[in-house]
Amino acid sequence: MTAPLDVLPAPTTLAGLSLRSRFAMAPMTRKYSPGGVPTAEVAAYYRRRAEGGIGLIITEGALVGHPSASHETDVPRMTPGAAEAGWRLVTGEVHRADGRIAAQLWHLGSERGAGAWTPSTMRGTDFPEILDAYGESARTAVRAGFDAVEIHAAHGYLLDEFLWPRTNRRTDRYGGDARARATFPAEVIRTVKAELPPGMPLIVRFSQFKERDYAARIAETPAELEAILETFAEAGADVLHASQRRFWEPVFAGHHENLAGWAKRITGLPAITVGSVGLTRGFLTSPELDDLLKRRANDEYDLVALGRILLANPDWVRLAAAGRTDQIRDYRKADEDVLW
Numbered sequence: 001m002t003a004p005l006d007v008l009p010a011p012t013t014l015a016g017l018s019l020r021s022r023f024a025m026a027p028m029t030r031k032y033s034p035g036g037v038p039t040a041e042v043a044a045y046y047r048r049r050a051e052g053g054i055g056l057i058i059t060e061g062a063l064v065g066h067p068s069a070s071h072e073t074d075v076p077r078m079t080p081g082a083a084e085a086g087w088r089l090v091t092g093e094v095h096r097a098d099g100r101i102a103a104q105l106w107h108l109g110s111e112r113g114a115g116a117w118t119p120s121t122m123r124g125t126d127f128p129e130i131l132d133a134y135g136e137s138a139r140t141a142v143r144a145g146f147d148a149v150e151i152h153a154a155h156g157y158l159l160d161e162f163l164w165p166r167t168n169r170r171t172d173r174y175g176g177d178a179r180a181r182a183t184f185p186a187e188v189i190r191t192v193k194a195e196l197p198p199g200m201p202l203i204v205r206f207s208q209f210k211e212r213d214y215a216a217r218i219a220e221t222p223a224e225l226e227a228i229l230e231t232f233a234e235a236g237a238d239v240l241h242a243s244q245r246r247f248w249e250p251v252f253a254g255h256h257e258n259l260a261g262w263a264k265r266i267t268g269l270p271a272i273t274v275g276s277v278g279l280t281r282g283f284l285t286s287p288e289l290d291d292l293l294k295r296r297a298n299d300e301y302d303l304v305a306l307g308r309i310l311l312a313n314p315d316w317v318r319l320a321a322a323g324r325t326d327q328i329r330d331y332r333k334a335d336e337d338v339l340w
């Protein structure tokens with residue numbers, strides 16, 4: 001059988017970082033880090049995906065070191081000490097498999113539940129306090145050996161709550177039009193960027209949809225999206241990770257581009273696309289794969305992130321590139337509950 005994929009498994013560079021393929025692993029929360037400390041099993045889990053042909057792994061959301069970030073105890077933290085040592089194990093294993101790995105920094109905002117900090121509750125000194133937590137996490141990620149850092153500004157968590165008019169009702173400089181709503185996320189970007197050594201890429205993940213509202217939008221028009229993404233680029237974003245549930249869906253009526261396509265077109269920055277890759281039945285001979293390859297040929301994205309299909313198949317890239325469809329397992333919801 002001939003390999004249906006060709007350009008995607010080839011080596012590439014992303015904002016100066018050399019990668020063995022155009023496939024990224026999408027960040028997926030796991031609760032296997034007791035006390036916020038990643039274990040040797042977590043390191044082996046990521047190593048298997050690197051061995052399976054992923055160019056850039058993006059970790060599960062790792063909490064910044066502020067009490068408001070989350071109350072979860074088994075979600076990993078990106079903080080000095082034991083968690084940093086755990087992450088050093090993880091980056092070491094991935095590097096031994098010749099992979100590259102980015103740390104995703106996460107603050108849950110209102111999704112924390114009780115004691116949440118949100119755009120409506122934050123006051124004066126709360127802002128520098130959160131920025132300090134992001135700065136400390138960025139320094140920790142650098143010391144732990146990460147190749148890049150990703151800021152989670154998607155899906156309805158703290159930074160995305162600033163971007164969305166429904167959750168950002170502020171009347172000070174942090175609220176208002178799209179550019180003003182991007183002010184605090186941009187301050188986080190600037191803070192994190194200042195902690196990274198020259199040449200280390202800073203990725204910013206954003207989305208229109210929220211986990212609790214798939215129809216939500218941070219930008220109703222291309223002009224609003226431009227205001228937000230240009231603010232991110234000015235603040236120091238090197239790569240935009242445009243989160244969608246299905247990569248083939250256009251964002252604005254009358255234009256075929258998906259969210260990554262818009263991000264690239266607006267900013268000229270490299271972009272990562274994502275959303276249901278490999279999940280449709282018979283993906284390797286499907287119209288969705290043709291669509292993905294066509295968007296690549298049109299330079300509408302640089303990397304493709306894989307999420308759930310990698311939970312079922314750590315080596316999906318190798319199998320898919322070799323056309324070995326018979327060895328690819330279907331993803332099942334239960335795959336989310338196993339660490340292997």
Ligand SMILES: Cc1cc2nc3c(=O)[nH]c(=O)nc-3n(C[C@H](O)[C@H](O)[C@H](O)COP(=O)(O)O)c2cc1C
Nearest residue numbers: 026027028029060061274275276277306307308336
């Ligand atoms: C179990 C699970 C956990 C996830 N956790 C995160 C997360 O921590 N951070 C994040 O930005 N997205 C998270 N996502 C979203 C994924 O990164 C990805 O965008 C989504 O699964 C769509 O890609 P897929 O269709 O290839 O799975 C999660 C998704 C799943 C299924």
